[in-house]
Amino acid sequence: MTDIWDGLAQAFWLLVQLDPTLIEISARSLTVTLTALVVASLIAMPLAAILAVRRFKFRRVIISVINSLMGLPPVVVGLFVYILLSRSGPLGGLGLLYTIDAMIIAQVVIITPLIISIAHQSMRDLWSEYHDLLISMNTTTTQRILTLLWDGRRALITAALAGFGRAIGEVGAIMIVGGNIENATRVLTTAIALETSKGDFALALALGFVLILLAVAVNFATHWVGRTEREGKW
Amino acid sequence: MFPVVMQDLTVVVRGKTLLGPLDLTLEAGGITVVMGPNGAGKTTFLKTCHGVMRHSRGSINWQVPVDQAAQAQSFVFQSPIMLRRSVLENLTYPLRLQGMAKHKAIELAETWAKRIGLAQHLTTPAPRLSGGEQQKLALARALITKPQCLFLDEPTASLDGSATKEIEALLQEAAANGTTLIMSTHNVGQAKRLGDHVLFLHQGKPILYAPASQVFDESNKGGQNELVQRFLQGDIIE
Ligand SMILES: Nc1ncnc2c1ncn2[C@@H]1O[C@H](COP(=O)(O)OP(=O)(O)OP(=O)(O)O)[C@@H](O)[C@H]1O
Numbered sequence: 407m408t409d410i411w412d413g414l415a416q417a418f419w420l421l422v423q424l425d426p427t428l429i430e431i432s433a434r435s436l437t438v439t440l441t442a443l444v445v446a447s448l449i450a451m452p453l454a455a456i457l458a459v460r461r462f463k464f465r466r467v468i469i470s471v472i473n474s475l476m477g478l479p480p481v482v483v484g485l486f487v488y489i490l491l492s493r494s495g496p497l498g499g500l501g502l503l504y505t506i507d508a509m510i511i512a513q514v515v516i517i518t519p520l521i522i523s524i525a526h527q528s529m530r531d532l533w534s535e536y537h538d539l540l541i542s543m544n545t546t547t548t549q550r551i552l553t554l555l556w557d558g559r560r561a562l563i564t565a566a567l568a569g570f571g572r573a574i575g576e577v578g579a580i581m582i583v584g585g586n587i588e589n590a591t592r593v594l595t596t597a598i599a600l601e602t603s604k605g606d607f608a609l610a611l612a613l614g615f616v617l618i619l620l621a622v623a624v625n626f627a628t629h630w631v632g633r634t635e636r637e638g639k640w
Numbered sequence: 641m642f643p644v645v646m647q648d649l650t651v652v653v654r655g656k657t658l659l660g661p662l663d664l665t666l667e668a669g670g671i672t673v674v675m676g677p678n679g680a681g682k683t684t685f686l687k688t689c690h691g692v693m694r695h696s697r698g699s700i701n702w703q704v705p706v707d708q709a710a711q712a713q714s715f716v717f718q719s720p721i722m723l724r725r726s727v728l729e730n731l732t733y734p735l736r737l738q739g740m741a742k743h744k745a746i747e748l749a750e751t752w753a754k755r756i757g758l759a760q761h762l763t764t765p766a767p768r769l770s771g772g773e774q775q776k777l778a779l780a781r782a783l784i785t786k787p788q789c790l791f792l793d794e795p796t797a798s799l800d801g802s803a804t805k806e807i808e809a810l811l812q813e814a815a816a817n818g819t820t821l822i823m824s825t826h827n828v829g830q831a832k833r834l835g836d837h838v839l840f841l842h843q844g845k846p847i848l849y850a851p852a853s854q855v856f857d858e859s860n861k862g863g864q865n866e867l868v869q870r871f872l873q874g875d876i877i878e
């Protein structure tokens with residue numbers, strides 16, 4: 407029990423004095439996750455709108471594929487990305503394994519289906535509301551998609567926040583493809599796993615607090631977006 | 641782009657004929673009112689003419705290419721569809737679609753907002769307006785592009801007397817400016833006030849298409865359809 411109290415006290419101390427290791431790992435986590443989030447959003451959001459607006463042949467198939475991709479265990483995603491990037495794999499020549507880039511790729515694969523799925527839901531609702539009007543105004547497909555993306559921006563931000571939450575807390579896949587290398591690919595989750603297994607609860611707990619803080623911030627942001635929606639701001 | 645010629649125009653949805661067969665030629669100018677009981681096919685008729693609903697058989701021909709015809713039409717829906725944007729942005733939206741410069745669009749939108757009494761609400765999100773305000777905004781948004789043809793589906797159905805009056809004034813002004821109006825209404829008084837032509841639908845079929853002066857002429861009852869006569873007298877017809 408004293409171990410844990412000691413750990414907590416030290417953890418607070420690390421946080422208060424902005425311990426360099428703690429800062430470095432947190433910053434790396436944010437870099438990886440935010441980059442992955444931007445890439446995933448750029449893929450997912452237009453796709454979500456296209457799936458809502460266009461009626462093409464394999465639309466239903468694509469939607470069910472995306473929904474099942476969403477259920478893929480991250481560890482398995484990590485394994486696939488590892489195989490792709492490993493020396494003998496198809497993309498081995500790029501030398502990306504055990505780099506930040508590999509971790510970003512893994513996170514993109516994990517959260518893109520999630521963001522598409524959530525965003526598509528709201529794009530579809532908005533489209534059923536706008537359908538007659540936008541058809542009546544003789545809009546092009548591009549204009550329809552841009553209108554949906556803009557008028558549904560709050561829902562899209564909510565989808566992105568969900569993606570962020572999923573990515574920042576993910577450990578299995580980035581452990582596999584990043585390797586948890588000190589000063590290179592160590593991020594919040596993988597560091598916590600390592601420090602815990604070493605018995606260094608102080609650093610693990612401090613890192614854990616940062617994660618919790620981020621999760622709470624995401625939650626607040628989601629609520630705030632929802633409130634501006636109801637109040638009709640911006 | 642007028643006259644628009646409909647031949648054997650028929651709409652079938654899941655085996656049920658909602659409209660037609662209909663042979664009709666609509667001329668340019670004036671206000672055509674479409675009347676008939678609930679479920680008669682008024683909305684279906686308007687949407688099919690406008691092209692937001694597909695017909696299953698027959699044809700509808702504008703005198704210009706389809707795309708050009710579509711560009712010159714507007715539609716005001718039975719329940720107004722508001723973009724989740726401000727009043728001002730709802731008004732500029734169709735103008736921006738047509739490539740008008742932003743400052744010009746805003747200028748025009750502001751004069752229209754003034755005309756419909758929403759000048760104080762430029763930044764209000766349109767979905768938060770009252771039903772009557774939304775209906776007026778929908779009408780202004782439809783008229784702002786100066787359409788050659790305007791379809792209206794019961795534009796005053798849920799409005800009180802003064803709002804109805806305002807809307808009717810806007811419609812008459814649009815007609816005077818050369819827009820051809822085709823509107824459905826339940827309101828016989830409104831049909832009498834506004835109508836130049838009357839199209840009467842019943843169970844998807846056109847029962848009567850005639851100048852309003854004939855239809856509403858008290859002394860001309862003999863020449864009229866009995867169903868229409870009963871409808872005008874306020875009978876309930878199925
Ligand atoms: N998408 C659809 N699928 C099946 N039936 C439909 C569809 N749209 C309309 N109908 C049916 O077609 C008929 C005509 O509908 P329509 O909305 O055109 O009538 P309306 O004259 O506009 O009625 P109201 O006065 O109530 O607005 C109705 O019986 C309606 O139930």
Ligand SMILES: [Mg+2]
Nearest residue numbers: 682683718793
């Ligand atoms: Mg109707």
